[in-house]
Amino acid sequence: MSFNTLVVQQQDQTLMGRVRACAQQLAWSDTTTGTSAFGIAVRNAQVDPAMVLGWPVCVATEQEYASALAGNVANPGGDPSVIGDDEITAAVQKAWPPQWPPVGASGTLAPLGPPVAPMSIAPATPLTPPEQPS
Numbered sequence: 449m450s451f452n453t454l455v456v457q458q459q460d461q462t463l464m465g466r467v468r469a470c471a472q473q474l475a476w477s478d479t480t481t482g483t484s485a486f487g488i489a490v491r492n493a494q495v496d497p498a499m500v501l502g503w504p505v506c507v508a509t510e511q512e513y514a515s516a517l518a519g520n521v522a523n524p525g526g527d528p529s530v531i532g533d534d535e536i537t538a539a540v541q542k543a544w545p546p547q548w549p550p551v552g553a554s555g556t557l558a559p560l561g562p563p564v565a566p567m568s569i570a571p572a573t574p575l576t577p578p579e580q581p582s
Contacts, residue, residue, distance in 0.1 A: 450514075453510060453513060453514045453517065454506050454507070454510060456513075456517070457506045457509075457510065457513045457524075457525070458502055458503060458506050460513075460524070460525035461525075462523060462525040462526035463502075463505070463506075463513075463524075463525025463526070463531065464498040464502050464525075465498075466525065466526070466531075466533070466536055467497060467498045467501050467502050467505050467536060467540065468496070468497050468498050470497075470501075470533070470536050470537055470540045471490050471497030471498075471501055471540055472490060472491075472497070474487065474537075474540065474541070474544070475487040475488075475490040475491045475497075476491060481541070481544055484544070484545075484546075484548070485545075485547060485548035485549075486500070486544060486545045486547075486548035487544075489548055489549075495548075497540075500543075500545065501539075501540050501543050501544070504539050504540075504542065504543035505536055505539040505540060505543070507539075508535065508538070508539035508542075509531045509535055509536070509539065512524075512530055512531050512535070513525070513530065513531065515530075516530040
């Protein structure tokens with residue numbers, strides 16, 4: 449198992465499709481997850497559930513995926529004998545965001561990074577035409 453395995457796994461479109469299907473099923477059929485702010489955002493196509501839940505599913509199923517790669521399984525992300533729907537569902541339920549959008553401790557949206565200081569721009573220096581040879 450390695451970060452390389454996780455990258456390959458996260459880029460597996462079939463596996464991410466299964467993550468999306470799981471999230472959609474929970475958002476549309478489960479009264480707890482479906483009525484959460486994240487569930488409503490999923491149902492209204494305001495968020496791609498694979499972007500939020502894909503990494504947690506990959507981390508939870510990394511060993512199975514790595515074994516399948518080592519065994520030359522052609523489509524490990526789409527093979528339920530490698531990663532079962534129950535494993536995906538368990539990882540999705542565990543990672544389902546308790547609040548959406550993610551907010552910081554103060555109740556404001558979590559910052560994306562450190563604040564950027566305003567940039568000061570000096571006035572342009574006028575250009576002096578080059579001297580012409582006489």
